[in-house]
Amino acid sequence: MDRKRIQWNTRTKILVYMVLALIYLAGILVWGLLMDPEAYAVDYSVKFLPPGAGHLFGTDFMGRDMLLRCVKGLSTSIVIGVIASVVSSFIALAAGVAAAVVGGKLDSFVNWCVDLCMGMPHLVLLLLISFMLGRGMKGVMVGVALTHWPELTRIVRAEVLQIRSEQYVQAAYRLGKSRMQVAREHILPHVLPVYLIGVILLFPHAIMHEASITFLGFGLSAEEPAIGVILSESMKHIATGKWWLALFPGIMLLAAIMLFDRIGEDLKRLWNPDSGNE
Amino acid sequence: MRKKTWASLVASVMAISLSAGCGKKDVQDIGQGAAPTKEEDSIVCYVGHGFWDGSLDPVKGAYAYGYAFTNNALLSVTPDSSYKGDLAEGWEVSPDALTYTFHLKDGIKFQDGSDLSAEDVVFTYETVMENQGDNEDVDLTKLESVEAPKEDTVVFTLKEPYSPFLDAAAQLGIVPSDGYDSAAFDEKPIGTGPWKVVQYNAEQQLIVEANEEYFDGAPKIKRVTFVDMDNEAAFSNAQSGQLDIVMVQPNYVSEEIEGMHIEELETMDVRNISLPCQPRQVMKDRDGKEVEVGNDVTSDVNVRKALSIGIDRERIIENAFNGVGRPAYGFTRNLEWGNAPEAVDGQAEEARGLLEKAGWVDHDGDGIRERDGVKCGFEVYTPSDEQDRYNLAVAVAEEAKELGISIVVKQTSWDEIYDTSNTGGVVWGFGQFNPIVIDQLFNSGGILRGDFDNKPAYENEKVDALIGDAIDAAEHSEAVAKWKEAQAVYAEEYPYLFIVNIEHCYFVSDRLDISVDTQIPHPHGHGIPIICNMKDWSLR
Numbered sequence: 001m002d003r004k005r006i007q008w009n010t011r012t013k014i015l016v017y018m019v020l021a022l023i024y025l026a027g028i029l030v031w032g033l034l035m036d037p038e039a040y041a042v043d044y045s046v047k048f049l050p051p052g053a054g055h056l057f058g059t060d061f062m063g064r065d066m067l068l069r070c071v072k073g074l075s076t077s078i079v080i081g082v083i084a085s086v087v088s089s090f091i092a093l094a095a096g097v098a099a100a101v102v103g104g105k106l107d108s109f110v111n112w113c114v115d116l117c118m119g120m121p122h123l124v125l126l127l128l129i130s131f132m133l134g135r136g137m138k139g140v141m142v143g144v145a146l147t148h149w150p151e152l153t154r155i156v157r158a159e160v161l162q163i164r165s166e167q168y169v170q171a172a173y174r175l176g177k178s179r180m181q182v183a184r185e186h187i188l189p190h191v192l193p194v195y196l197i198g199v200i201l202l203f204p205h206a207i208m209h210e211a212s213i214t215f216l217g218f219g220l221s222a223e224e225p226a227i228g229v230i231l232s233e234s235m236k237h238i239a240t241g242k243w244w245l246a247l248f249p250g251i252m253l254l255a256a257i258m259l260f261d262r263i264g265e266d267l268k269r270l271w272n273p274d275s276g277n278e
Numbered sequence: 279m280r281k282k283t284w285a286s287l288v289a290s291v292m293a294i295s296l297s298a299g300c301g302k303k304d305v306q307d308i309g310q311g312a313a314p315t316k317e318e319d320s321i322v323c324y325v326g327h328g329f330w331d332g333s334l335d336p337v338k339g340a341y342a343y344g345y346a347f348t349n350n351a352l353l354s355v356t357p358d359s360s361y362k363g364d365l366a367e368g369w370e371v372s373p374d375a376l377t378y379t380f381h382l383k384d385g386i387k388f389q390d391g392s393d394l395s396a397e398d399v400v401f402t403y404e405t406v407m408e409n410q411g412d413n414e415d416v417d418l419t420k421l422e423s424v425e426a427p428k429e430d431t432v433v434f435t436l437k438e439p440y441s442p443f444l445d446a447a448a449q450l451g452i453v454p455s456d457g458y459d460s461a462a463f464d465e466k467p468i469g470t471g472p473w474k475v476v477q478y479n480a481e482q483q484l485i486v487e488a489n490e491e492y493f494d495g496a497p498k499i500k501r502v503t504f505v506d507m508d509n510e511a512a513f514s515n516a517q518s519g520q521l522d523i524v525m526v527q528p529n530y531v532s533e534e535i536e537g538m539h540i541e542e543l544e545t546m547d548v549r550n551i552s553l554p555c556q557p558r559q560v561m562k563d564r565d566g567k568e569v570e571v572g573n574d575v576t577s578d579v580n581v582r583k584a585l586s587i588g589i590d591r592e593r594i595i596e597n598a599f600n601g602v603g604r605p606a607y608g609f610t611r612n613l614e615w616g617n618a619p620e621a622v623d624g625q626a627e628e629a630r631g632l633l634e635k636a637g638w639v640d641h642d643g644d645g646i647r648e649r650d651g652v653k654c655g656f657e658v659y660t661p662s663d664e665q666d667r668y669n670l671a672v673a674v675a676e677e678a679k680e681l682g683i684s685i686v687v688k689q690t691s692w693d694e695i696y697d698t699s700n701t702g703g704v705v706w707g708f709g710q711f712n713p714i715v716i717d718q719l720f721n722s723g724g725i726l727r728g729d730f731d732n733k734p735a736y737e738n739e740k741v742d743a744l745i746g747d748a749i750d751a752a753e754h755s756e757a758v759a760k761w762k763e764a765q766a767v768y769a770e771e772y773p774y775l776f777i778v779n780i781e782h783c784y785f786v787s788d789r790l791d792i793s794v795d796t797q798i799p800h801p802h803g804h805g806i807p808i809i810c811n812m813k814d815w816s817l818r
């Protein structure tokens with residue numbers, strides 16, 4: 001009996017994974033958002049404490065608690081990631097569907113925009129936008145939002161093109177439905193799973209890029225607790241053996257990204273007709 | 279999608295390890311290309327990034343620090359920071375303060391074998407005057423003409439009295455009139471100095487060799503290699519025994535490196551925070567553009583004074599700089615003209631009383647005072663490329679909190695700092711032999727003039743007049759007296775919150791003697807000035 005209970009099917013396992021991952025990420029998000037800045041305030045009496053009971057992740061050169069700073073930083077990253085992904089994905093959905101349904105000049109224009117954005121190294125474009133907008137929260141958010149739509153646009157467009165040539169869609173046209181009606185009733189519902197998975201897989205990108213440009217000094221400014229800031233500060237102290245300043249924030253960032261990635265991959269398996277019944 | 283994510287992960291990890299990697303490469307290059315590290319009479323040093331600012335040509339402002347390196351100036355600065363003859367034997371100033379006459383020493387040769395004559399001095403000064411735009415370190419705009427009436431005599435005529443001219447004479451290295459080549463001198467300047475450039479690779483390394491013919495005695499060390507790398511990479515390289523000198527930030531001084539000891543060297547470099555002295559208002563700048571100026575909190579002299587007397591500078595230095603540095607209340611007394619007031623800090627009670635009396639009271643119990651609905655708080659900006667200044671500002675903010683004043687510290691780029699400095703505080707660093715800095719920082723004529731000038735928009739007619747007198751003075755001693763008086767007057771009104779006189783920290787190899795006694799107080803040079811007496815260094 002006991003054995004049987006442990007033998008969950010893949011679907012259940014995936015669901016459990018997903019719920020755990022979501023709890024972890026949502027926990028960090030809420031904890032960070034509700035945190036009082038006083039919690040990670042400067043306290044010179046506890047400079048450079050290694051990880052221990054009082055400070056699980058140790059403290060930095062100003063005696064700030066690294067665990068709390070990490071959580072706060074990561075929650076900022078998640079907020080930026082979520083907002084940027086949502087905006088990006090809206091652009092992608094609108095552009096992708098419009099390009100495929102309307103076709104013609106609009107299609108060429110959207111393709112041209114996609115090529116334009118993808119022709120430039122991702123990070124460079126992101127830096128340019130963020131720097132132009134004066135860096136900070138606004139710069140990073142707009143930068144990340146405006147650079148993550150092209151790939152998803154391509155996927156959505158390809159999917160729509162494929163569906164559009166299906167017989168039932170053609171039939172709908174013949175029955176006198178307008179382009180908008182067809183798009184809404186017959187095309188969107190079929191594109192949705194691909195789109196949603198795309199959105200979730202955008203999160204890790206967005207978070208990673210936020211951390212990267214902040215690390216390079218073009219994102220959030222140094223007084224804000226952000227993972228990128230924490231990691232770049234830790235570089236200054238690694239030579240003198242303050243390993244905990246880099247290790248734990250790094251692990252937390254990686255964990256968040258890999259969990260998001262995992263959720264995306266799992267959803268893909270659940271929604272994909274070929275693997276949904278495993 | 280999954281692959282992409284991993285790719286971006288890997289890319290970021292690479293970016294993170296990049297900064298550490300660069301430094302190592304540099305040292306390997308040196309190992310292969312030039313002097314091996316531990317040779318009998320050669321050393322390898324890291325003294326910061328300043329060597330790589332651009333040209334090595336004195337005509338374009340290289341080494342305008344008041345000491346000889348590749349070239350000598352007419353004068354040089356002494357360990358007690360007055361001027362003495364370097365290429366010049368002596369000098370006179372006319373009673374109307376318009377004519378400066380310098381007599382050159384005999385028998386000095388350039389490194390290319392040619393003799394130094396008054397012609398070379400005239401050539402150097404005229405070249406700088408013609409190309410003043412290329413040289414922002416030596417200001418010759420007050421110079422009318424320079425002539426060589428005799429082989430060993432140079433006469434300078436000024437447009438108007440300008441006592442800081444002596445400083446230009448100590449900063450501008452003389453180049454040979456025949457051998458001067460603007461392009462070649464960027465990498466291989468020829469001078470009369472103790473060091474000859476062997477090789478210069480911008481942002482990688484600079485190798486110099488001793489000038490055996492140097493008129494003041496050949497250097498004992500024969501070859502010095504300066505390398506460029508990150509501070510952190512330099513520290514690691516020192517740990518593995520590859521460097522003889524490594525400059526470090528104050529938070530490294532508690533570390534230990536085998537075979538090296540720490541030297542904390544005196545500087546004249548002070549860190550202060552500008553506090554806008556005018557209430558918030560719109561002013562027109564020189565181009566007629568409207569600019570926001572002033573701050574409603576710091577414009578109250580009581581707030582500025584409370585900060586200056588209420589904070590504990592020793593504790594700030596302990597917290598931010600690991601205890602390295604000295605409390606500063608004005609320009610340091612190791613400068614001939616420096617006149618910092620007596621120590622006045624740590625008087626938190628008096629400071630609180632001052633604030634209460636001025637109407638700053640904490641009504642809502644959040645620990646921050648307010649007056650007429652205005653919170654007693656302001657922002658202080660620090661450049662993002664200097665972590666030290668950020669640490670300092672945060673430590674000051676912690677002290678200010680005790681007084682009920684809220685200081686929010688921001689880190690940003692210099693471009694933004696130039697804009698925000700009109701309305702908020704900025705952590706500045708000043709350290710130079712030239713007293714003209716007082717004119718730049720405290721003369722009301724400097725308001726909305728340049729990126730550094732009089733940022734608090736401080737106005738005091740008496741200070742303006744004293745600065746004018748000091749500049750016009752013919753006698754050096756009179757100029758010094760006026761400069762001191764001007765400092766005493768503005769010190770009453772605290773337009774800048776002086777905090778710390780920093781010390782430059784270096785790990786020095788135990789086999790190397792850097793002759794601490796002949797070091798001059800270091801000017802603002804981010805670590806380079808340790809080379810001021812490199813000629814006197816020796817290996818044990």
